[in-house]
Amino acid sequence: MIGNFLLYIDPGSGSYLIQVIIAAVLGAAFFFKNLWWKFRSFFIKPKKKPSEKNDPNIP
Amino acid sequence: MIQTSPDDPIWSGYSRDPSGFMFKLNDQYYRQVNQLYAGDYDLLLSSGLYHELSGKNMLVSHEDVSGSVPGTPGYYRTLLPRQLPFISYPYEWSPSQLRDAGLLTLRITRMAMEKGMILKDATPFNVQFVEGRPLFIDTLSFKAYDGAGPWIAYRQFCECFLFPLYLHHYLGTGTHRLLGAWPEGIPAIQAARMLPGRSRLNAGAWMHLFLQTKIRTDKLPGGRRPAFSAVHLQRLLTHLESILQKLSTDNFSDKGWSGYYEDTILSQAYLAGKERCFLELIDQLPMASALDLGANDGYFTRLMAHKKVRIMAVDADWQCMETLYRSLPGLPSRDILPLCLDIADPTPPGGFAGTERKSFTARAKADLVMALALIHHLTLSRNIPLPALAAYFAQLADQYLIIEFVPLTDEKAQALIRNKDSYHSDYNIENFESSFSGYFRIERKMQIEQTGRILYRMRKTTQS
Numbered sequence: 001m002i003g004n005f006l007l008y009i010d011p012g013s014g015s016y017l018i019q020v021i022i023a024a025v026l027g028a029a030f031f032f033k034n035l036w037w038k039f040r041s042f043f044i045k046p047k048k049k050p051s052e053k054n055d056p057n058i059p
Numbered sequence: 060m061i062q063t064s065p066d067d068p069i070w071s072g073y074s075r076d077p078s079g080f081m082f083k084l085n086d087q088y089y090r091q092v093n094q095l096y097a098g099d100y101d102l103l104l105s106s107g108l109y110h111e112l113s114g115k116n117m118l119v120s121h122e123d124v125s126g127s128v129p130g131t132p133g134y135y136r137t138l139l140p141r142q143l144p145f146i147s148y149p150y151e152w153s154p155s156q157l158r159d160a161g162l163l164t165l166r167i168t169r170m171a172m173e174k175g176m177i178l179k180d181a182t183p184f185n186v187q188f189v190e191g192r193p194l195f196i197d198t199l200s201f202k203a204y205d206g207a208g209p210w211i212a213y214r215q216f217c218e219c220f221l222f223p224l225y226l227h228h229y230l231g232t233g234t235h236r237l238l239g240a241w242p243e244g245i246p247a248i249q250a251a252r253m254l255p256g257r258s259r260l261n262a263g264a265w266m267h268l269f270l271q272t273k274i275r276t277d278k279l280p281g282g283r284r285p286a287f288s289a290v291h292l293q294r295l296l297t298h299l300e301s302i303l304q305k306l307s308t309d310n311f312s313d314k315g316w317s318g319y320y321e322d323t324i325l326s327q328a329y330l331a332g333k334e335r336c337f338l339e340l341i342d343q344l345p346m347a348s349a350l351d352l353g354a355n356d357g358y359f360t361r362l363m364a365h366k367k368v369r370i371m372a373v374d375a376d377w378q379c380m381e382t383l384y385r386s387l388p389g390l391p392s393r394d395i396l397p398l399c400l401d402i403a404d405p406t407p408p409g410g411f412a413g414t415e416r417k418s419f420t421a422r423a424k425a426d427l428v429m430a431l432a433l434i435h436h437l438t439l440s441r442n443i444p445l446p447a448l449a450a451y452f453a454q455l456a457d458q459y460l461i462i463e464f465v466p467l468t469d470e471k472a473q474a475l476i477r478n479k480d481s482y483h484s485d486y487n488i489e490n491f492e493s494s495f496s497g498y499f500r501i502e503r504k505m506q507i508e509q510t511g512r513i514l515y516r517m518r519k520t521t522q523s
Contacts, residue, residue: 015210015213016285018270019209020286020291022267023291027291
């Protein structure tokens with residue numbers, strides 16, 4: 001029967017591996033996102049948005 | 060030794076959690092903490108977590124009454140928690156209520172980790188709504204956390220909060236009926252079968268839902284387990300939190316009753332007239348609680364929000380209850396509890412042996428019961444005879460009933476019987492009044508201007 005194996009996992013062990021995998025994926029995503037921002041800021045100097053330049057409300 | 064109340068089997072000292080149980084004594088609910096839980100209970104207090112959470116109104120506060128109320132053998136402490144006026148269940152909540160309960164659970168887990176503890180279970184039954192806000196009520200759900208393991212309640216959290224909310228996000232079904240069918244959570248495999256194909260493209264759904272259907276845990280490496288830490292867990296919790304915040308809790312494409320009052324032109328004059336009558340009928344009425352049956356989007360519930368009355372608003376249409384729940388922050392009183400349930404089929408008792416959770420009827424007592432524009436639906440559409448309705452409303456009302464009679468000649472009543480061969484043809488004002496007179500005395504009746512509808516205020520004459 002499909003899914004029968006799920007009946008025999010205790011709540012802890014059943015999700016151990018999944019949590020390890022998700023944490024790794026999220027960690028990798030975080031790492032590459034950081035890397036991308038570092039890479040981007042190295043080549044592209046942060047520009048002021050036109051609205052910020054012209055907005056008389058911003059001192 | 061604890062004397063439990065024999066007429067209240069739910070609180071007879073039975074609990075699934077070996078850490079302790081609830082019991083009722085002299086009309087107060089107590090919580091016994093068992094010896095088994097002593098270490099974790101002491102840590103909850105000594106770490107400052109209890110004070111932080113209860114101070115922020117996230118966890119129910121309690122008083123330690125061990126000195127005056129000793130427990131059964133093996134007991135460690137007796138607690139007198141803040142008494143809650145009404146207990147509701149996840150299968151009576153609108154999607155936003157479930158989401159807010161889930162967010163509270165995650166936030167508490169993160170705060171607990173900072174104090175070296177974690178939640179050992181993550182079921183929405185641990186959350187109640189008090190004055191429009193979720194409150195965690197299980198003081199015994201906390202356990203010490205070594206900062207290295209994963210979250211033991213992760214799968215339960217997914218099955219009870221995340222999967223119903225994903226299903227709602229993609230299908231717009233509401234969540235209460237799903238949790239009625241699976242009160243202990245929807246298994247990943249079942250949720251995966253119901254979700255549309257495009258949900259597989261969603262990274263969050265793929266990781267937290269579809270992955271669980273792919274990984275066979277019997278392939279787990281024996282002995283050494285892959286490394287895991289608190290940092291990983293924090294990341295996981297933050298991810299769950301951001302998913303819950305992004306998931307849609309509305310879907311108003313399938314229009315239920317939520318536009319009833321706004322939609323019909325007839326309503327404008329009718330509504331204004333009904334509001335005047337209603338305000339006159341409730342003026343100076345002494346009451347502490349009210350139950351609005353068939354509340355729609357809570358128009359009349361909200362009219363009472365300036366009174367110091369605790370209100371339960373009930374409607375079978377979850378969209379109406381969702382609208383009402385979202386409107387609470389802007390009201391003068393937030394002491395309004397929206398509940399998605401059908402009066403023709405109210406929540407039955409639940410849990411093991413049918414004694415763990417009470418039926419709606421057993422919980423819902425109120426000084427005032429309101430049934431506005433409701434009984435024609437129950438009698439003409441749902442075929443519930445007037446005497447049966449009168450008996451049921453008398454069971455729910457402690458003192459007063461404000462009820463609207465919609466005559467058979469009314470446009471809306473006609474619409475209900477247009478295609479019906481058989482209905483209760485004795486549905487008329489004489490039978491209505493005589494049926495309700497068996498339990499109530501009619502105090503006032505007011506015809507709503509420009510309609511044949513009549514608003515009654517009745518006072519209960521029988522004891523329940």
